[in-house]
Amino acid sequence: MKIPFSWLKEHTPIKVSVDEVVDALIRLGHEVEGVETPRQDVQGVVVGKIVEKVPHPDADRLSLLKVDIGKDEPLAIVCGASNMDVGDKVPVATVGTTLPGGMTIKKGKIRGEVSFGMCCSEAELGLAEEAEGLLILSADAPVGMEVGEWLGLEEAVFDLSITPNRGDCMSAHGLARELAADMVLPMAHAKMICLEDDASVVSPRAEIIAREDCPCYLSRRIEGVHVTASPAWMQQGLLLAGMRPVNGIVDVLNYTMLYLGQPMHAFDADKLQGDLQVRRAGPGESFVALDGRNLQLTDEDLVVADAEHAVALAGIMGSEDSAVNENTVNIVLESAYFRPASVSRSRRYHGMVSEASMRFERGVDPAMVEIALQQASKIIVDLYGGRPGAVERAGNIRQVNARRTIHCRVSDIEARLGIAIPEAVDQTLERMGFSIHRQEDSLKVSVPAFRHDVAIAEDMAEEYARIIGFDRIPERMPPLLAKGVEPVDDSVRLAVAGDAVQVITYAFIAAEEQRHFVSDDGRDLVLSNPISESMRVMRRSLWPGLLNVAKYNMNRQQAGVSLVEHGRIYELAGESRREHNMLAWLMAGEKEADQWYARGRAADFFDLKGAVDAWLAKRRLAARWIADDTLTGLQPGQAARIMAGKNHVGMIGRVARDVAEYYELDMPVYVAALDLDLLPQGRPARYVPVAEFPGVQRDLVFLFDRNVIAEKVIRCVQQAAGRLLADAYVFDVYHGQGVPEGKISMGIRFTLQDASRTLTQADSDAVSEAIVAAVEQKFGASLR
Amino acid sequence: MSELESLNEQLDRLREQALQDFAAAAGLDELEQLRVRYLGKKGKLTEVLKGVGRLAPEQRPLIGKVVNEIKQLLAEALAGRERELQAVAEQQRIEAERIDVTLPGRKLPQGAIHPVQQGLEEMTAIFRQLGFTVAEGPEIEDEFHNFDALNIQPEHPARAMHDTFFFADGHLLRTHTSPVQIRAMQSLIKRGGTPPVAVVAPGRVYRCDYDMTHSPMFHQVEVFQVGRDISMAHLKGVLKFFLSSYFGKALPIRLRPSYFPFTEPSAEVDIGCVFCDGKGCRVCKQTGWLEVLGSGMIHPNVLQAVGIDHREYSGFAFGLGVERLVMLKHGIPDLRLFFENDVRFLRRMGS
Missing domain, CATH: 1.20.58 (Methane Monooxygenase Hydroxylase; Chain G, domain 1)
Incomplete structure (x- = not known):
């Protein structure tokens, strides 16, 4: 909301600077988003009188002027305009002045003639979009005076963001009341002006059916108005306040609203059929609003209707049909109190905002309902003529006008704020319309009707706090709470200990992408109002998000990516919604770049498996990896379930080629995911003595059928080796030249150790023989 | 011879x-x-x-x-x-055996933590130090926890401030981390406990806003403490401690009266501009101040909604936007960078 400084000053004689007003407004809780300073913007432009005018010797279109600006010597100015004569008074931008357009005036030579300033048009002063010729000032303009001052340009326009609880401050009157109280200045309260009614003009009386939504509705008919454009001063005021002039009648209502805070509406009386009603919309009722939108109304919508149909969505917008225009002769003015909840509900349902609805939904000052109607009527009659009928009153404003009383304790408020509340503050609150009786510790507060937001003791704490100033409240540390130390979640920290970069993607994805990894089982959670189709369903896998990030980066000259994400997945579980914390990885493309010490290589399954394994190891967990060709979206033969104990805690694999291609990734892409909520607790480390006697290491290389898997071979070796085995692992895998078709060569390296003695050749021979026998027998393998 | x-x-x-x-x-x-x-x-x-x-x-x-x-x-x-x-x-x-010591060393794998994660960790660590307990809550919430219990009436204009993502069954994506405040207090009372209680709740929140300066998903940290005689002075003390710790220097803070349905009194919190030390610059629009979070004394209706006697106990609460603070701390100019996930950006910011 924009309010010109002069409007505030018309209510209370503020003497302090613009900056001080800004500080006071902020301290009182009215956020100032910006300040425009039209007068200051033309500082340095003064009234000058042309005392001489001769043609430029070298340019037909230019004139050489001598302009008196109240200094000893008139200024020589070269001017390109032609609409001025000797004796005219014009705005002169002196050397050093910066005009609103950004141009700074310098002493200069134009076609050989020196110029000490510039005579300005309205456009150059920022007063009009464009202009022809100079702005000729009236003859009584004092030479040498700042033009901004002479023209009465606004000193400042405050751009305010009024909080939703302060409808009373959405006007010059309301804000001035706050400032006057704070600065201890007299306040010119809005007064009731009564026009003489014309008995021959009969105002329609509204029937209020929805009394809950509209406790009071005033209407007045004015006949014989001559609607012209509103006067220039009013249009300028509206523009300063950020509203566009519409027509004479509407402008008066808007101007009055900005001034007093009460939104009003005008109907073209000749377009209304019969009497008015304030009621909820009927079934199937529709309505074309002023902005041209056709609204399907519901029984939640409060409307003003004539005998035929709705003519306004109450407190929000009138209908197109009943609107006032240049041809209107007879009007009906409306001024009412609509309940905030009703206006807010309809406004949000229909997605509309208007200056009126912004005020009604915050709660207007009930005292202004009639004052504003009377003031607006007077301005209309003064400007456009017309005969006003009597004000017809439906309902009773006293229903909203009642003052509330709050009983509370000074000590409670002081405890809440952490600062004493001196009695002097009571007087400021009294000037703001409260009436306060303080007796020892007890406070009895009578709240003005326009303060819809003050109802309980805590509200008064806020009133006291903002008068005292939040900055005066001391800073104190609260009593600290001793508590046990909780473990910090280090899931991500552990995951980026390798080369992975943590990413964060949106929790909602396209339904189509969901299907890449999760079959359609009806357990998707679907947003009713997504930003777009690509953000419609809650993800059940982190992989689509990671694939999109991979695509984004591969398209930006990255040779490879290693990503990890920590986030939730979401799904329906019967009647409830389940959210699980996941950790997911993606690796694709170059794993290691060419270096002077080694050639580069691409990421493969075992890079990713190693990363997941390392993560699990740091949690002191060991996993089993079970090949699974049925995992959706993963390539059969390169996919596995991850088991920890009996729990299926995750998946790993290569992304199916068609899915990778969907993300424009033409290299192998590997993904993994762990469900953190299903992971068991790792066991804390137990002490085991370090072996004192040396171990013996042996290698055995076997030829297996291709389908034999490493895990089973190692288990067989472990069983055959017995208690001397310290470690056994696959150190070499080979198939190809030298190995028969359908076979695979696997090298097993094992270490034997005894805690009590050094092992002999005989010991290791015996174990080797046992291993060979077991492996040959179990897998039909042969020693190479 | x-x-x-x-x-x-x-x-x-x-x-x-x-x-x-x-x-x-x-x-x-x-x-x-x-x-x-x-x-x-x-x-x-x-x-x-x-x-x-x-x-x-x-x-x-x-x-x-x-x-x-x-x-x-x-x-x-x-x-x-x-x-x-x-x-x-x-x-x-x-x-x-002479070598070229200027050749690059063998690369150790170098990961990077997301700057938002970094911020979340730094922020929660500060509150843990003060004895606050870390809590989390569901991201898919009901209207009671997200709005009603927080004193946000169905028709209140405040609900318009929160443009909410809804599911067909009326559930919604939480628009702030404040519902964790409700859940933490409810669970305290359910366990037969009483205040004092102090909680820090980091998490993801969602609003239907998507443009230059809004992301439909972002992160907040909710902080509250309830006990006997907790006052606004305590709120200011904790805010000062937190903001100075996070930014690593003693920053001036300014509280401005404002309005939130769940606090009374309510205050917007500004810090002295970290870019110009309060002298006035483009970022702070020449005001010398930057708005960083909303705060206040917990509204009695909120305490009532969870079964805590507001005549016996009082508390403060505030909620801060993680991305905003991270942007200010590290001079990151654009919110969208956090969710574009360009690894060059993430590696540079990551630690």
């Missing part, structure tokens, strides 16, 4: 020749050969000594003394030359 003289002369020549040869030796191997040639069992010195038998017995000790002196002299010369040659050999080895 007597035998003795002849022998002495032979020895002199041998000594001179040996010293010459030693000095000329080019390597340790050659030097060893020279040692054998001159000093070995069948060496030249032994050869010379064979002539001693021809000397008169009284002359023999004289020549013996000379021979011993030569032996010692040559042994020392050998050792000296050996040291010289060893030094040369070592120098050669060093030259041969």
Whole structure:
């Protein structure tokens, strides 16, 4: 909301600077988003009188002027305009002045003639979009005076963001009341002006059916108005306040609203059929609003209707049909109190905002309902003529006008704020319309009707706090709470200990992408109002998000990516919604770049498996990896379930080629995911003595059928080796030249150790023989 | 020439020749050969000594003394030359093994934490230090926890501030982390507990806003403390401690009266602009202040909604936007960078 400084000053004689007003407004809780300073913007432009005018010797279109600006010597100015004569008074931008357009005036030579300033048009002063010729000032303009001052340009326009609880401050009157109280200045309260009614003009009386939504509705008919454009001063005021002039009648209502805070509406009386009603919309009722939108109304919508149909969505917008225009002769003015909840509900349902609805939904000052109607009527009659009928009153404003009383304790408020509340503050609150009786510790507060937001003791704490100033409240540390130390979640920290970069993607994805990894089982959670189709369903896998990030980066000259994400997945579980914390990885493309010490290589399954394994190891967990060709979206033969104990805690694999291609990734892409909520607790480390006697290491290389898997071979070796085995692992895998078709060569390296003695050749021979026998027998393998 | 003289002369020549040869030796191997040639069992010195038998017995000790002196002299010369040659050999080895120390070191894998995660961790750590308990809540919420219990009435304009994502069954994506406040207090009461309670709740929140300065998903940290005689002065104390700790310098803070349905009084919190130290710059629009979070004293209706007696207990609460603070701390100009996930950006910011 924009309010010109002069409007505030018309209510209370503020003497302090613009900056001080800004500080006071902020301290009182009215956020100032910006300040425009039209007068200051033309500082340095003064009234000058042309005392001489001769043609430029070298340019037909230019004139050489001598302009008196109240200094000893008139200024020589070269001017390109032609609409001025000797004796005219014009705005002169002196050397050093910066005009609103950004141009700074310098002493200069134009076609050989020196110029000490510039005579300005309205456009150059920022007063009009464009202009022809100079702005000729009236003859009584004092030479040498700042033009901004002479023209009465606004000193400042405050751009305010009024909080939703302060409808009373959405006007010059309301804000001035706050400032006057704070600065201890007299306040010119809005007064009731009564026009003489014309008995021959009969105002329609509204029937209020929805009394809950509209406790009071005033209407007045004015006949014989001559609607012209509103006067220039009013249009300028509206523009300063950020509203566009519409027509004479509407402008008066808007101007009055900005001034007093009460939104009003005008109907073209000749377009209304019969009497008015304030009621909820009927079934199937529709309505074309002023902005041209056709609204399907519901029984939640409060409307003003004539005998035929709705003519306004109450407190929000009138209908197109009943609107006032240049041809209107007879009007009906409306001024009412609509309940905030009703206006807010309809406004949000229909997605509309208007200056009126912004005020009604915050709660207007009930005292202004009639004052504003009377003031607006007077301005209309003064400007456009017309005969006003009597004000017809439906309902009773006293229903909203009642003052509330709050009983509370000074000590409670002081405890809440952490600062004493001196009695002097009571007087400021009294000037703001409260009436306060303080007796020892007890406070009895009578709240003005326009303060819809003050109802309980805590509200008064806020009133006291903002008068005292939040900055005066001391800073104190609260009593600290001793508590046990909780473990910090280090899931991500552990995951980026390798080369992975943590990413964060949106929790909602396209339904189509969901299907890449999760079959359609009806357990998707679907947003009713997504930003777009690509953000419609809650993800059940982190992989689509990671694939999109991979695509984004591969398209930006990255040779490879290693990503990890920590986030939730979401799904329906019967009647409830389940959210699980996941950790997911993606690796694709170059794993290691060419270096002077080694050639580069691409990421493969075992890079990713190693990363997941390392993560699990740091949690002191060991996993089993079970090949699974049925995992959706993963390539059969390169996919596995991850088991920890009996729990299926995750998946790993290569992304199916068609899915990778969907993300424009033409290299192998590997993904993994762990469900953190299903992971068991790792066991804390137990002490085991370090072996004192040396171990013996042996290698055995076997030829297996291709389908034999490493895990089973190692288990067989472990069983055959017995208690001397310290470690056994696959150190070499080979198939190809030298190995028969359908076979695979696997090298097993094992270490034997005894805690009590050094092992002999005989010991290791015996174990080797046992291993060979077991492996040959179990897998039909042969020693190479 | 007597035998003795002849022998002495032979020895002199041998000594001179040996010293010459030693000095000329080019390597340790050659030097060893020279040692054998001159000093070995069948060496030249032994050869010379064979002539001693021809000397008169009284002359023999004289020549013996000379021979011993030569032996010692040559042994020392050998050792000296050996040291010289060893030094040369070592120098050669060093030259041969010279490397280019400017070649890059072998790459260790280098991961990066997301700057938002970094911010969340730093922020929660500060509150943990003050004895706050970390809590989390569901991201899919119901209207009661997200709005009603927080004193946000169904028709209240505040609900328009929160443009909410809904599911068909009426559930919604939480628009702030404040519902964790409700859940934490509810669970305290359900366990039969009473205040004091102090909680920090980091998490993801969602609003239907998507443009230059809004992301439909972002992160908040909700902080609240309830106890006897908790006042606004405590709120200011904790805010000052938190903001100064997070930004690593004692920042001026300013509280402005504002409005939130769940606090009374409510305050917007500004910090002295971190870019210009409050002097006024483009970022703070010349005001010297930056708005960073909303705060206040918990509204009695909120305490009532969770079954805490607001006449006995009071509390403060505030909620802060993680991305905003991270942007201010690290000078990140655009919110969208956080969710574009360009690894070049993430690696640069990551730690």
